Amino acid sequence: MAVPAIRVAALTKRYGDLLALAGIDLEIGQGEFFGLLGPNGAGKTTLISALAGLIRADSGTLEIMGHDVTAASHHARLKLGVVPQELVFDPFFTVREVLQFQSGYFGIRGNDDWIDEILHRLDLHPKANANMRTLSGGMKRRVLVAQALVHRPPVIVLDEPTAGVDVELRQSLWRFVQKLNADGHTVVLTTHYLEEAETLCGRIAMMKAGRIVALDTTANLLSSSTTRSLKVRVAQPAAALALGGMAAGDWVEFGLDDPATVETLLARLRETGAGVREIAIGEPDLERVFVEVMHRA
Amino acid sequence: MPDPVRVSPFIGFRTLLHKEILRFWKVGFQTVAAPVLNALLFLLIFSHVLDRHITVYGDVPYTAFLVPGLVMMSLLQNAFANSSSSLIQSKITGNIIFVLLPPLSCRVFYAAYVLAAILRGLLVAAGVWLVACLFVAAPLAQPAWALAFAVLGGALLATFGIIAGIWADKFDQLASFQNFIVMPLTMLSGVFYSIHSLPPLWQRVSHFNPFFFMIDGFRYGFFGQSDASPWLSLAVTGSCLIALAALTLVMLAKGYKLRG
Numbered sequence: 021m022a023v024p025a026i027r028v029a030a031l032t033k034r035y036g037d038l039l040a041l042a043g044i045d046l047e048i049g050q051g052e053f054f055g056l057l058g059p060n061g062a063g064k065t066t067l068i069s070a071l072a073g074l075i076r077a078d079s080g081t082l083e084i085m086g087h088d089v090t091a092a093s094h095h096a097r098l099k100l101g102v103v104p105q106e107l108v109f110d111p112f113f114t115v116r117e118v119l120q121f122q123s124g125y126f127g128i129r130g131n132d133d134w135i136d137e138i139l140h141r142l143d144l145h146p147k148a149n150a151n152m153r154t155l156s157g158g159m160k161r162r163v164l165v166a167q168a169l170v171h172r173p174p175v176i177v178l179d180e181p182t183a184g185v186d187v188e189l190r191q192s193l194w195r196f197v198q199k200l201n202a203d204g205h206t207v208v209l210t211t212h213y214l215e216e217a218e219t220l221c222g223r224i225a226m227m228k229a230g231r232i233v234a235l236d237t238t239a240n241l242l243s244s245s246t247t248r249s250l251k252v253r254v255a256q257p258a259a260a261l262a263l264g265g266m267a268a269g270d271w272v273e274f275g276l277d278d279p280a281t282v283e284t285l286l287a288r289l290r291e292t293g294a295g296v297r298e299i300a301i302g303e304p305d306l307e308r309v310f311v312e313v314m315h316r317a
Numbered sequence: 318m319p320d321p322v323r324v325s326p327f328i329g330f331r332t333l334l335h336k337e338i339l340r341f342w343k344v345g346f347q348t349v350a351a352p353v354l355n356a357l358l359f360l361l362i363f364s365h366v367l368d369r370h371i372t373v374y375g376d377v378p379y380t381a382f383l384v385p386g387l388v389m390m391s392l393l394q395n396a397f398a399n400s401s402s403s404l405i406q407s408k409i410t411g412n413i414i415f416v417l418l419p420p421l422s423c424r425v426f427y428a429a430y431v432l433a434a435i436l437r438g439l440l441v442a443a444g445v446w447l448v449a450c451l452f453v454a455a456p457l458a459q460p461a462w463a464l465a466f467a468v469l470g471g472a473l474l475a476t477f478g479i480i481a482g483i484w485a486d487k488f489d490q491l492a493s494f495q496n497f498i499v500m501p502l503t504m505l506s507g508v509f510y511s512i513h514s515l516p517p518l519w520q521r522v523s524h525f526n527p528f529f530f531m532i533d534g535f536r537y538g539f540f541g542q543s544d545a546s547p548w549l550s551l552a553v554t555g556s557c558l559i560a561l562a563a564l565t566l567v568m569l570a571k572g573y574k575l576r577g
Contacts, residue, residue, distance in 0.1 A: 072418055075577035094420040102418055108411035112340050118415075124332025125419035127325045167415065 023086035025050045025175045025206035026071065031080030033066055033230075040066040041077065042230035048208060048223075050085075050174070053201045055221030055238070056210045057310060062227040064210045065105060068179050072102045084175055098126060101168035105179040105210075107160050109152040115139070115163055116148045119170050126171035138166045141196050158189045165193065169200070176200065177208045182216065194220060218242070218306035226313050233317035238306070245309045249302035250274045250282055255295030263288055273302060330425040333416065337433030341399055348399070348437060353444035356391045360384065360449055363509065377540060384455040385463070386508035388442045389535040392467055393528065396438035397474040397481070397499050400430045404482025405491050408575075417576065423569035427479065427562070434475030435468060442467060455539060462547055463538025469554045470531035474499070476561045483565075483574050502528040507536075512544050527557045 026048040033041040041063050048054045056064050069075040070082055073089050073096070082089040087096040110118060116135070123131040139145040142162045147155060152163065161181065168176060178197065182190045198220065201207045211217055217224060217238075224241055226234040234241065251271045254260045263285070265272035274285055289296050341348040364380035407413035416426065449455055457463050477499070485491040506528035512520050523529045524545075534550030537543035543550070569575070 069577070073576065074414065074417055076572060094422075097418065097420040100418075104411075104414055106411050108414060110407075110412045110415065111410070112343050113336075117339075121332055121336045122415060122419070124335070125329050125416060125421055127328045127420070129325065129328050171419075 022050050024048060024083070025052065025085060026208065027081070027083040027086075028067070028071075029081045031067070031070065031082060032078045033063075033070060033075065034078055039230050041070070041080075044080070044230075044232060046225060046232060046235070048206060050206055051201070051204055053198075053207045053220055053222050054209070055217040055224040056208060056227065057214065057217055057224060058210075058227035059314065061229075063230040064227055065179055066230075067227075068102065068177050068208075068210070071177065072100060073097060098171065099174055101171065101173035101176045103164050103168045103176070103178045103181050105183065107157060107164070107184075109155075109160050109163065111151070111153045114149050114151055115144060115155070115166075118152060118163060119166055122167045123170045128171055131170065134172065135166075135170060138169055141199075142166055143192065158185050161185055162189070162193070165196075174204070175206045175208070179210050180212065181209070182211060182213060190216075214306040214310055224306075226310060226317075228314055228317045231317075234313045241309050242304055242306065245304035245312055247304055247308055247312065248276045248279060250276055250285060251300040251302050252289065252294075252296050253298035254289065255297060256293060259292040259294040260289060263292065263294075271300075326420075326422070326425065329419065329421050330429055333421060333425065333429035334432055337399075337403060337429055338436060340403060341433070341437050348395070349440050349444060352391050352395050352441045353448060356387045356441075356445040357448055359387055360452065364453070378453070380453045381455055382511070382536075382540075383509065384446065384449045384453060385536040385539040386532055387449070388445045389467070389470060389532045390503050390508045391445050392438035392442035393470055393474045393503060393531065394495075394499060395441045396434040396471040397478040397495070399434035399437045400475045400478030401482040401485075401491055401494065402478075403430065403433075404479060405485055405488060408482070408486075409488070413575065423566055426569055427476075427565055430479055431472055431475040434478060435471035438471040438474070439467060457539055458541040459538045461538075463535055465551065466531055466535040466538060466554065469551070469558055470535065473527070473531070473554060473558045473561060476558065476565050479565050480561065480568065483568055486574075502526055503532075505529075506532050507544065508532055527553055530554055 024047045026046070028044050028046040031041050031044040032039070044067060056067070058064050066075065070077045071084065071089060073093055076090070084096040085099040087099060089096040113121070119135045119138070123135065136145070139148050142165060144159065144162050144166060147159055152160065155163065165181060181193060185193070194216070197207055209217065209221060221238055223237050225232050236244070251268065251273045252260060253271050257267065257272055260272040261267060265274050276282065286296065360380065360383060363383055404413070407416070446455065481491055481494040485494065505523070506526050507523065512523045512529065515523065530545060530550035530553040533543045533545050534547050534554065537547040537550070
């Protein structure tokens with residue numbers, strides 16, 4: 021049986037009175053596209069920092085491709101690429117220099133072919149010789165992705181890589197990451213864009229206050245939600261909204277905690293003269309599941 | 318799965334050293350030319366005021382005496398500035414992460430930062446010496462001694478710079494290292510005077526200042542004579558370097574203020 025790409029066991033980390041990680045247990049298999057979700061302060065970045073060796077956990081074990089991040093840090097770090105959340109860069113150097121240095125830090129010489137390929141795939145080639153200071157925020161974000169990939173790590177962690185990124189870059193970035201995942205890389209993603217996680221991730225962990233409060237495949241998480249919605253297209257939207265609906269484009273949407281309330285709701289819409297023209301039942305999305313899980317936890 | 322890559326730890330060291338050298342070289346006017354100019358201003362002003370009034374070691378003119386002191390002072394200050402400023406900038410801007418994520422050992426990290434800082438110190442020192450030679454004859458009587466103290470002194474201050482860069486969280490904390498430790502110890506080390514011109518008490522106090530031994534030993538390389546034995550100066554400088562290097566390696570191994 022293949023070793024897990026990431027194995028976390030009983031991991032704790034405390035900052036003063038704050039318990040940032042309260043005994044995390046987690047296994048991520050090789051080749052997975054895994055989502056790590058949670059509100060700000062849930063412990064996602066702390067967990068990633070511990071994986072990357074940027075912080076030392078108080079207790080517990082962390083392994084990357086079977087290598088302990090403390091006892092075998094050299095091997096563990098070779099297997100991991102991290103795209104940090106903050107838009108950090110070195111203002112002294114060009115994009116190509118930055119990538120050559122990063123490659124060298126990992127002990128790799130003569131890596132120019134791969135660097136050129138990354139530059140092309142991330143549409144960075146026209147900026148290869150530009151100083152980092154002159155790049156837009158989106159371009160700097162692409163360079164961070166390139167830096168994480170320069171040593172061809174089998175495990176890639178992306179910590180909110182699309183925060184503040186325009187739609188075009190977001191889409192091209194996901195195409196690239198999906199290609200990497202198809203090539204065999206394990207991808208771990210944290211994001212606040214839940215529709216991205218729903219589309220991309222095969223399995224998801226949700227964190228709150230340093231604990232994992234939900235862990236399952238995306239499909240199972242979605243089917244676990246009991247909450248559906250009733251969507252109606254009406255002649256008089258104001259009348260429907262007055263009944264507690266939420267505008268969603270041409271539609272008005274009502275949450276359904278109990279499917280039996282559909283008939284009651286439709287009757288009230290008729291009474292108010294909203295003029296129902298079209299009806300649809302909305303399936304739960306990850307955002308709704310996320311809210312439910314966070315309320316339960 | 319992508320092809321595995323061949324890796325070598327020596328390449329990590331070479332790359333970090335190259336990056337650190339390029340970092341100061343790209344702003345060479347600020348990091349090399351400006352310190353050379355500063356040292357020359359000291360030389361011109363002090364020699365103009367004092368050259369006719371003071372001789373040292375019997376018949377050495379004051380301006381010639383001043384040259385090795387200024388050369389070494391520039392070397393030490395710039396070695397300190399290089400490692401400390403590189404680290405504090407990387408910490409504050411956050412790009413320190415790029416050298417913390419890869420598998421660079423603490424020895425590689427230490428050696429690359431120290432060597433780059435020594436190189437900057439030597440470049441500044443060479444610049445000060447060469448330009449000073451336009452104004453005054455300052456030949457090297459014992460070049461091996463001069464080189465030994467230049468390298469060891471540069472390594473010592475580069476190491477101290479790493480400690481300061483790691484410890485400081487803000488630029489003003491780092492500036493306090495420069496202004497309240499490096500600068501006073503340099504100025505009171507005999508750059509501008511022979512300690513034999515001091516009262517006995519202050520001569521004894523000077524022997525507790527490691528900067529005195531670095532500069533005095535370096536000066537021996539120029540004149541073949543010095544206030545203290547060059548072997549004693551070498552022992553003090555070497556001991557201080559070993560102690561600070563050990564402390565720095567422990568800090569790096571523990572990830573002190575670098576890995577939370």
